[in-house]
Amino acid sequence: MIDFQKVAYSYGGGELLSEVSLTLAPGSFHFLTGPSGSGKTTLIKLCYGELLATAGRVNVFDADVRSLSRDGVAAMRRRIGVVHQDCQFLDHLPLAENVALPLTVSGRDADAADLADLLTWVGLKPLSAQRPPELSGGERQRAALARAVIMSPDVILADEPTGNVDWEMSQRLMQLLIELNRMGKTILIATHDLNLIRSTKSQVPARVLRIRNRRLQLAGSDL
Amino acid sequence: MRAPFARLTAVFAGDRQADRVVPPTGIIARLTGFTAAAMAFLAVFALALSLASGRLAERWSSALANSATIRISAPAGQMETQTRAVLRILKTTPGIASARALTREEERKLLTPWFGPGLALDNLPIPQLIDIRETGTGFDAEGLRQRLSAEAPGALLDDHSRWRRPLALAADRLRLLGLISIVLLAGAMAAMITLAANAALAANAQVIRVLRLVGARDTYIARAFVRRFTARTLGGAVAGTGLGMLAVALMPSAQPDGGFLTGLGFTGIRWLWPLMIPPLAGLVAFAATRVAAFRTLKGLS
Incomplete structure (x- = not known):
């Protein structure tokens, strides 16, 4: 699905990621951890082409991201659901229309019943007419997850999806992601919450990747 | 030839959902409509001036070619x-x-x-x-x-060329000036719409970013802006053209001895000419917004 080959990313004269090699196989579940500022968000952005590697090669769905046209990047992003750290909503649209946005921009109509089911699944059905600024942090995270899965993408990337929510809500969000993984979706979650990783690993065979000193390594029992 | 036509029809076909993803542009859109109306109003007068000058040039040229006078003192x-x-x-x-x-x-x-x-x-x-x-x-x-x-x-031949030729030339130049004014108005409108579109695109940078992140193509995003500015310009131009035609219609009608100004109105089928102004304004808005939108989008990831 996603394959990094000796990828580096530099910004402002300094190298943020170096020699990163990574393969996300179909149906796999990965955590990406590391201290704040270590490059987790950068790595996620490299996966969906918001950033381009300064060295090495990023292949997504067997295509080099660098070689994709702008329409090609758009088509690729329709196959990847992303839960952004800051959610990235359109504040002038109600929640339901924000969740359906990936369908809207691809020229498809959202089936009302399917949309209602999805909002019920994330527990936001009663809030579907609210606008994003009226929602709490947890509600926004769940709405972002709903938007990420509405196109039934092959890959779901989540950047600190539990960053703004309490433990109970973070468990609920993780259950949703575990459920999606069981449906065959490839999941990559960036988080620095080790307790969350431990509790999830007890339910799903997840691999944990850690960014340390600009390089990516597989975390082991030291978690 | 088919691709530009398809792009144009796609804009006018409308897409309620696509229109909603870009928030209302408020004062920018209203000013665009007002400016288009003012430009169209002026274009009607420039067109009337050009057509009247054309008629005058033809009349004088024809008289120049066919008549002369002999004065006997x-x-x-x-x-x-x-x-x-x-x-x-x-x-x-x-x-x-x-x-x-x-x-x-x-x-x-x-x-x-x-x-x-x-x-x-x-x-x-x-x-x-x-x-x-x-x-x-x-x-x-x-x-x-x-x-x-x-x-x-005592007979002196006057073949009228002394005074009719410069007058016919002046009328021709006046017609040319009218046409140049219309072209300049179209250029000014394009510049104004480009500025307005750039301002709207800059104000909606975050919206555009979100749309790109969820997989929107540049064409989809650009179309939402193009449709909005084209519609505003078209609406303004229709209003401005209507007012301009009304003002021309209310001018004193052409009199044989009334001089040039009373002949400024449109005659017969020439009343159809100003109806070309709104579609032309729409085309200018379409092209200007499209170029501005794609230039801005190319700068975003």
Whole structure:
């Protein structure tokens, strides 16, 4: 699905990621951890082409991201659901229309019943007419997850999806992601919450990747 | 040829959902409509000026090509003799279709605008005028002048070219200026819409970013802006053109002796010409917004 080959990313004269090699196989579940500022968000952005590697090669769905046209990047992003750290909503649209946005921009109509089911699944059905600024942090995270899965993408990337929510809500969000993984979706979650990783690993065979000193390594029992 | 047409029809086909993803642009959109209305209003007048100048140039050019006048100034006793001599000469001059001496009544009418009605013409040394109509080939003015000076020394040929040619040229230039004004108005409108579109795109940078992140193509995002600005411009141009046509219609109607300004209105089928202004304004808005939108989008990841 996603394959990094000796990828580096530099910004402002300094190298943020170096020699990163990574393969996300179909149906796999990965955590990406590391201290704040270590490059987790950068790595996620490299996966969906918001950033381009300064060295090495990023292949997504067997295509080099660098070689994709702008329409090609758009088509690729329709196959990847992303839960952004800051959610990235359109504040002038109600929640339901924000969740359906990936369908809207691809020229498809959202089936009302399917949309209602999805909002019920994330527990936001009663809030579907609210606008994003009226929602709490947890509600926004769940709405972002709903938007990420509405196109039934092959890959779901989540950047600190539990960053703004309490433990109970973070468990609920993780259950949703575990459920999606069981449906065959490839999941990559960036988080620095080790307790969350431990509790999830007890339910799903997840691999944990850690960014340390600009390089990516597989975390082991030291978690 | 089909691709641009398809792009155009896609814009006018409308997409309610796509329109909603871009928030209302408020004052920018309203100013765009107002400016388009003002430009269209001015364009109607520029067009009216250009068409009226065209009519004037044609009228003067046609008169220049087909007529001439001979003025006979002679003592009262010789006037009739010289007039007969001139008419005789004209009869035998190739290129002259007809020639006739104006009556006293016709001469009085010609002088009325300057001296007022009730002019006692018999008491004034008024020259005798002879009106000449040419054939299509025209006549040899220099040869005629030489014959006249030999046989009717008081006769002076005026082939009108001295004053009609510069006037026809001036009218032609005025028509050109009217057309240049329309082109400049279209250019100013394009510049204004480009600025407005750039401002709207900059104000919606975050919206565009989100749309790109969820997989929107540049065409989809650009179309939302293009449709909005094209519709605003079209609406404004329709209003401005309507007001402009009304203002032209309310101008005094053309009078034969009313001069240039009373002939400024449109005539007959020419009333259809200003109806071209709104679609042209829409096309200018479409092209300007599209170029601005794609240039901005190319700068985003």
